[in-house]
Amino acid sequence: MSGSDVAINIDKVVKRYGSFTALHGVSLDIRADEFFTLLGPSGCGKTTLLRSIAGFEAVNEGAIRLYGEDIAALPPHKRPVNTVFQHYALFPHMTVLENVMFGTLRLGWSRQESEQRARQVLALVQLSDFLKRKPGQLSGGQQQRVAIARALAPRPKVLLLDEPLSALDLKLRQAVRGELKQLQRETGIAFVFVTHDQEEALTMSDRIAVMSDGRVQQTGTPREIYEAPLNRFVAGFIGETNLIEVEVLEMRGGRATVRLPGGQDLTCPAAPGARLGAGHVSLRPERVSLCPPGSGDIRAQVENQVYLGTDIQLLTRLPDGEPMVVRVQNSDADNLPGLGAAVGLKLEADAARLLAD
């Protein structure tokens, strides 16, 4: 199983519920040892896709291949993938050890082997002291680790995780993120992770598929998604960005020349699929800097200031009434212009991006 092997191939999968289409011909490849995240708002189809891989939803069209083999016709208990459920679904009447042994016993392992394996994975998630407890006696974080151990014990080819961190509080969530990443590296199998939290996706994933309305909007590494978004949805969903309405004048060799609202022109990279005419340029707030009024690329007026701890966010207004958010580091806090002041904005052209839509 080398890193370039495709663990899961989703091939034009369509899922309909009556007249509503949840997945519109989704295609994806997930590699054998990567931490892959399905990211998107509620209702985008990410959970439906995950459950289709697990076997709890039947697809109407398309194929789902696990290491080359089409598993779409298999019922869930015949698919060698395991799921960590959002609310864990630990069997309440069984102890932690019995929960973790469940899958391997069903596969026909001997009691001895099952128990040995269970103890091994529970040690991996640091729960060796809790073997005889029942789920009702554990904290949320502990239950989650049991759920992970239970899903890993039968040595699945792929591990599916359905928003497993959503029930945890913030500090715990951040700690667990690192542990999950570590676990994926140690076990070396593909993890398919579903979340609506874009910060989570960015920090944990090797690659992300951003979804909306049953379609994959963009697939790429966290850096690609953040710095080179394809369209307005991806640009707006990940982090914060300024969407500047522009007139696209010229496009050549992957770069475009656009006219800004203030009348100035800017040349920046263009996403594949961008067109001439009306369009949008995405520019992250931290790529805009303040300069004295009259200089820089564009004029603006400071409207509001928000203190974010590490940064300060300035909301400014462009001449055409559109907003522009500027992010300034904390260390420059004392030199900021006051509310209502006129300023100039310098736009970092190479970090801007003309979007495809």
Add this chain to the structure above:
Amino acid sequence: MMARAGTDLRRFTGFFPMTLLCLLVLYAPLMVVAVYSFNASTSITLWGGFSLDWYHDVFIGPEAPKFRQATINSLVVASLAGLAATLIATAAAVAMHRTGGFRGKTASFALINLPLMVPEVVTAVASLIFFTVIGFSGGIGTILLAHITFCIPFAYLPVAARLSTLPDGYEQAAMDLYATPWQSFRLVLLPLMAPGIMSGFLLAFIISLDDFLITNFVKGAGVETLPTAIFGAVKQGIKPNIMAISTLMLAISVVFVALSWLIGRNGKIKS
């Protein structure tokens, strides 16, 4: 690529046929009796044509006065016992759910449920012995007292269930607006509890109407309720007029169930 049922997990082969079998077994005896109550001939195996004779017999025939009196007795007892039991149970429900902890709360809870836990035949014997010892001869009075007692937990169930879903915020608001506890109860809590109280009454009514064993033990010689009258008649052989009575009671039950469901629905919409 066909779509396999996604929620396979809820389906088990054989469970649906078993459900149908269950319903068949439940309805077959009653349906058969209903059909034969319209049989013109007294024979069980031969169909003599459609006839309402047996219904006439129930209302006008030689045994009619006996059944009529028994029915009246049953309805009177059921109404009074249902009413009394519901009042008592409502007070008990308020005590259990609106007075916090009190000494003897667990004992009270056990007491409310006691009639449910003592086997019916034991209650019957104990009641008979009791009335004999204190010299109450059998009659409507003894029947009524016994019925009120065993109807209390049945009236309590829906009332307490309803009450336990009502937050006390409304009554607190009432008290904040100068209502006394009694006023707050009468003007705010009672109306909100109404669907539960209605259900409690209906349940107690049906249970009382239905009772045979306890009634038979305590009633003494001169009085009959509908169940005891029917039992006596059955002991002499199943005649078609019994089947007519059975069908009538089935029809009445359906009406009651529909009533109680409608009330239950109204209650939900109101809250």
Add this chain to the structure above:
Amino acid sequence: MAATTPGSGGGGSDLYRGNAPRLMLPTWLMIGVFLLLPVLLMGVYSFLTKEFRGGVIWSPTLAAYDQFFLNRGLFGDEPPSIEWTYLGIFWRSIWQAGSATLLCFVVGFPTAWFIATRAPQHRTVWLFLVTIPYWVNLLIRTVSMKFLIRDEGPLNAFLLWSGVIDQPLGLINTNVAVLLGLFYSYLPFMVLPIYAAVERYDFALSEAAADLYADSWTTLRLVILPAVRPGIIAGAILVFVPSLGAFLAPDLLGGAKAFMIGSLIEEQFKGAAGNWPFGAAVAMILMTIVMGVLLIYARAQTRAQAREGA
């Protein structure tokens, strides 16, 4: 199985604190005087001497219990041996009640599961279908069952006519008839608690089991049944206890051959042949058994809750 428990939370409030005594007084009066006291009196009666025309002589004796457990021969002067007659009746009643409970489970569990897994708007309809027959008087229902299965009844008539059998099944006045009667009497008491438990069941557990390679029957056995066990036990108790002391089914459907505890007790209070102290004694023994079962159940409940760390 009993009325809703006044718990520590959920609707609990002390808005009318201090009113409990006067609110509970009618209940204490009614149930205390007309149930608790009579039961105690009945206990006293079981230790009294019987009077020949029914009723009692107020002179304490163990005669009633003696008659139940021991056999002192025709003239009372033989060395006592175990009297199997009445113990046999008890044993048969336990057996019958147990069989009825099992039958109710076999039919009731699939039914409850089926209804609970229907779409929410359809569930009420199914529930009504199952419960409407039960709003009919138990006496009427038992009589209907008798009508249906007796030798001259429609069931036999149909089977004879269609050639499935050549002579009537002879169902009436047998243990099977009583079993059928008990099953018919108490089926919804098994269905409803199981239904309530299945409705609360988290289907993610079934998904987890399937995800971990269990097929549907294995999931039923290892995950579902344990999860809904409280409902099953509640249903079993609700069927077993009334069946044990039942009177109508054995009397109307069983006749002399299928004598059960209820019939034995009833017989003691009928007219001149009655033996009130004996009847009271048998009733006491029945009540003790039932209370014992209920206590074990209550204790097991509280222990199970503590174990699962509720």
